[in-house]
Amino acid sequence: MPPKAEQPPARTAFLFGLGDELLRGDHADLNSPYLARILREFGYQVVETRVLPDDQPAMVRALREASQRASLVLTTGGLGPTADDLTRHAAAEAAGVPIEFDEATWQWVLAWYLDSKRVPPESNRRQALLPRGGIALHNVAGTAPGLRLALGSATLFCLPGPPREVEPMVERELIPWLRAQAPDEECRHTLRVFLASLSESQFADEAGPLLDRHDDALVGVTAKAGRLAVTITTLDRTPQAAQHRAEALQAQFVERFGASVYSLDEPDLEQVLGRELIARGVRVTAAESCTLGMVAAALGAVPGISAVLDETYGTYSNAAKTRTLGVPSAVLERFGAVSEPVARAMALGALERSGADLAVSVTGVAGPDGGTPEKPVGLVWFAVAWRGKVLLAESRQFPPASRERVRTWASNWALHALLRVLRSV
Amino acid sequence: MPPKAEQPPARTAFLFGLGDELLRGDHADLNSPYLARILREFGYQVVETRVLPDDQPAMVRALREASQRASLVLTTGGLGPTADDLTRHAAAEAAGVPIEFDEATWQWVLAWYLDSKRVPPESNRRQALLPRGGIALHNVAGTAPGLRLALGSATLFCLPGPPREVEPMVERELIPWLRAQAPDEECRHTLRVFLASLSESQFADEAGPLLDRHDDALVGVTAKAGRLAVTITTLDRTPQAAQHRAEALQAQFVERFGASVYSLDEPDLEQVLGRELIARGVRVTAAESCTLGMVAAALGAVPGISAVLDETYGTYSNAAKTRTLGVPSAVLERFGAVSEPVARAMALGALERSGADLAVSVTGVAGPDGGTPEKPVGLVWFAVAWRGKVLLAESRQFPPASRERVRTWASNWALHALLRVLRSV
Structure with a gap:
């Protein structure tokens, strides 16, 4: 029985995460907040999200209810090849249409396997089933095709479960559809x-x-x-x-x-920094104490960074700061490792040793122990040196909530300090 | 109107995340998977989870439906002091009982403010409202008291929204209740x-x-x-x-x-490794190429690691491997940077330079570019040296899904390789 054709409020959405593994708590439903943020940009209000088990009657009931309460219904998950992947069948039943083998969709599934030089098991034929009247949505990152289908007066999109498959399908299928639906005057x-x-x-x-x-x-x-x-x-x-x-x-x-x-376009600070370094041919390094390796690891995440990165230094002990970066023992003794003079000497020493153009240093108290009234947990000193001169030296007192938070804040601060200096020279 | 007293199936649970910010996608509902994992340990099956807006009639309808479909109903969120915090009122209406000011609960709220030397705004009196017959649950991490209430033949727990407040309330209130409910013979x-x-x-x-x-x-x-x-x-x-x-x-x-x-008890591999290193006084270091800083950063996450960690090496270029770790240029030229002889020489060089007892080296092709037929993206060589001798040298071909995945796999592999060797010496 198809749902009654009541008219749901315009630009409302109802989201479903489908699968026993979500209800067991194996992982959180991260697709729904992602979809909610996309929908918000197109003026949609999400009225409710639900996580349902792999249970066809429960899905059918909920899909019908959703199609009366929202103009757009989105599901993620349950499109795989096994018998507990029930989304296609539930969608067909909720819409009151038969489900049929679709040769064109099967060719997509076959092509995916050919690309990876494998042969699809017979069970994958299930992924080529399509409710009559539905549109198959191409999956560029996996075998499970998506589905668009009229459900009463609402529109249903069924998307795969893994976020790495959901995101390209949203970009290629959902967003263009949302654009096409937007009223002309808006x-x-x-x-x-x-x-x-x-x-x-x-x-x-x-x-x-x-x-x-x-x-x-x-x-x-x-x-x-x-x-x-x-x-x-x-x-x-x-x-x-x-x-x-x-x-x-x-x-x-x-x-x-x-x-x-x-x-204004790239969310990853390290990618922004890395690309500017590479584009300008500025050779970079980092000398880290409390963040030991975190700034280096962020730089290492940038494809092609090897063109401008030679080596980085994790100098934890005072002895290492002296041996590898040439920080004078007298400076360490007089001011302590967490101090402006030591941060400056670390950055200059890293430049000298590596032959880089630009260096950042980080030295601080990450906690949970080791804080003092003068140098509490969360205090971090930074310096950035450019071709033999220190151009930035500053300290921050981060919230001492946890060792990981202090280190993450400090690592982000150091990357941003590098970028600020890079853009000023 | 109270719900009909139909008997829901034993040990079933229905979870709600409450709040517009969840539906907007500002953040994911992480409480529900956490609660699902706790409930599973007590044999509960979660039948459904929903995220609802700050809308009292919608909450009341959904709470009543949930109380007929599950024996335990848990909500998180909506217990704050502002007018859009509606959970207490929705619970009272769903249960068909009046809501009343509770002096004992108000004393908790006052005590929380006194501890932080502040005066509660008048709006906080809302947090001392309690549906008749309900039990207030002490919040040790915030002002919002929780609530336990009979809802038809189900039991309703209303918990706060922030995970740092939810977890102590679950430990102190929900888990003891679950224990007390468990049948004697089970x-x-x-x-x-x-x-x-x-x-x-x-x-x-x-x-x-x-x-x-x-x-x-x-x-x-x-x-x-x-x-x-x-x-x-x-x-x-x-x-x-x-x-x-x-x-x-x-x-x-x-x-x-x-x-x-x-x-058998600690999920974090780096904490396990770090604690064993500290307990045995084994001094450690890492020499990293493709994972640049990731192994170092993982070691640096362990509180107290400074007792056994002096410095670490991010040697990206061939020149750095030679300059800092003493890898002979001839070996680099003959075998290439991603090779067993270079991995071995890096580990031995790191030991010699740092004076540590135990060193791991990582050198591989992280991608997306730089792969060859002989050395494809995802190929990584590791070596672990102990007091002047290489005790482990092995390579892995990780799935070349992305630069980040190859690096994360390789970093985890290196930490585990350190632990395997540490436990063998």
Whole structure:
């Protein structure tokens, strides 16, 4: 029995995560928050999300209810080749249509296996089943095709479970569909601003009225260990007008936050830094004490960084700072390892030893032990040296919440300090 | 109107995450998977989880439905002091009881503020409201008291939203309640086994019948980049019998997987390794090429590691391998940087330079570029040296899915290689 054709409210969405492994708590449903953020950019309100077991009658009941409460229903999971992958069958039953073998979809599944030089097991034929009237959605990252299907007066999208398969399908199938559905008189434009070395509350204080909500502009913020992602979405009658409004708002953030802004399009601070280093041929290194290896590991995440990175230093003990970086013992004894003179000497020593152009040093008290009244847990000194001169030396007192948080904050701060100096020379 | 007193199936649970911020996708509902894992240990099956908006009528409807479908209903979120915190009111309405100011609960809220030398705003009085017949649950990490309430023939627990407040309340209130509810003739015992350097499919192949499900023993597995966590839960008539069965099953895993087992209680491989190094006073170092800093950063995450860690080496270029680790140029030229002789020379050079007892080296092709037919992306060589001798040298071909995955696999492999050698000397 198909659902009654009641008209659900426009631009409302109902999300499902499907699979016993989610209910067992093996992992969290991370697809639903990701989809919610995408949908928000297109003006959709998510009315509810549910996680259901691999149980066809339960799925059918819930899909029908959802199709009466929202105009768009999205599921993730349950599209695999095994008998407990029931999403396709539940969708067909909820829509009241038969399920049929689709030769074109089967060719996709076969092509996926051919690419990886394997032969698909017979069970994979299940993945080529398609409810009548449905559209198969190409999966570029796995064998499970997605599905779009009318469900009463709502539209149902069934997406795979693994986020690495969901994201390309959303980019290639869902977002173009959302764009095509948007009313002519309403155009949205979304821009981003990425900032570093700020806490969320510092950001909110400084942003002030830029964060106010208006009907035609929405600003969202997510924050993690000093890295912030700002999403600006504007609404207007033409694409040009929406774009101009978004650009104007983005420019206000850039003006307000200056050097805290590290990118307008790339969320990963290390990728931004690494690409600028590579593009300019600036050779880089890092000398780390409390973050031991974290700054190096972030730089190492950038493809092609070997063109500008020769070596990095994890100098934990005072002896190592002296032996490898040439920090004078007298300086260590007089000021202590967590001090401006030692941070400066570490950065200069790293430059000299590696022959790089640009070096950052990090020395601090990560905790949980080792803090003193003068040098509490969370105090970290940084220096950045450029071709034989220290251009930046500063300390921060990070919240001493945990050793990992102090180290992550300090590592992000060091990467951003490198970028700030790089952009100033 | 209270729900009809239909009897829901025993030991079933229905979970809710409450709050607009979850539906907007600001963050994922991480409480539900956490609660699911706790509940599983007590034999509960989670039948469904939902995320609902801050909307009292919607909450009331869903709570009533849940109380007919599960014997235990858990909510997280919506217990704060502001007007959009509606969980207490929704619980009272769903149960058909009035909501009343509770002086004892108010004293808890006051005490929380006194501890932090602040005065509670008047709005906090809302947090001392309690549905009649309900039990307030003490929050040791925040002002929001929890709530336990009969809901039809089900039991409702309302918990706060932030995980750091949820976890102590679960430990202090939910788990003792679950223990008290367990039938006398049924005792559960849970043990863990943590393994490294195995993929999930290798594990499943080798474990074979150890993974079969039985009514009285449940084995769950989670896997990430070569680290696996196995949870064994057994059921028997006495605590001793359940414990013996769990220990016997755990011993079978230990026997089957041998050196792959790195711990029976600590999930973090780096903590296990670091603590054994510290306890034995074994001085450690790492020489890293493709993982640049990742092994060092993992060691640096261990509190107190400075007692046995002097310095680490990020030697990316051939020149750095020669300059800092003394790898002969001729060896690099003849065998290439990704080779057994270079891995061996790096480990020995790191020992010599640092004066440590134990060193690991990592050199591989992280990708996405730089692979060749002979040395494809994902090929990584490792060596571990102990006091002047190489005791382990091996290569792995990791799946070339992404640069980050190759590096994470390689870093985990290197940490486990250190532990395997440490336990053999």
